[in-house]
Amino acid sequence: MTDETRMKAAMQAYIDHFNRSDAAAIADLYADDATVEDPVGSPLKKGKAEIAAFYKMAVATGARLELAAPVRASHGNAAAMAFNVRLNMPEGRAHIQVIDVMTFNDAGKFTSMKAYWGKSDMVLEK
């Protein structure tokens, strides 16, 4: 069952877990054999161990996620959301403009995540 409400709740949980720096809780949203492509165009992280390590590193940056628009569902087993990653860089405050697309299994776990952002989506805030 991958109804829209359930998918949207998992997407929101991803944001909330990230903002509590809870890498283990984020990894738990994923299926055991899930893949992460972040950013799209980079090598896949495969399986829970690689994914958990990735988020451990990601939350250690102190970055915070902020939805840019309401989470979108679909008529299939997928959902998408636009958000900003707020972080402090040596050059000052910055944000990265990202869209994540997740697919889901019947248990409501993420089977894949793709993060769309490029170099041109990194914005230094003067």
Place this chain on the structure above:
Amino acid sequence: MTDETRMKAAMQAYIDHFNRSDAAAIADLYADDATVEDPVGSPLKKGKAEIAAFYKMAVATGARLELAAPVRASHGNAAAMAFNVRLNMPEGRAHIQVIDVMTFNDAGKFTSMKAYWGKSDMVLEK
């Protein structure tokens, strides 16, 4: 060549052509053998003829597209954007919250489009 600036310009052209109700110009953004899945979870439209027919119908609704956040690129041949489709329904003004993901060929044409929106993304404006 699918650099970020070029992909973002094509995404913006898609919005602009739609808002001029120019279905032919939208279809021209696609490669000949492209596919459209709108919404994700529905049958694919395949090839230029089916895609052109789809947009002819879509622009005839008088709907207008409005970006909800800046277009995102990626480190690969893909880009994504969150927008609202504004339209008049028998029940009044409404909008559909959508995220489109496009992939590109070397000529800069869309090879696929996936539109993420579900029933829960249709919002009646009171």
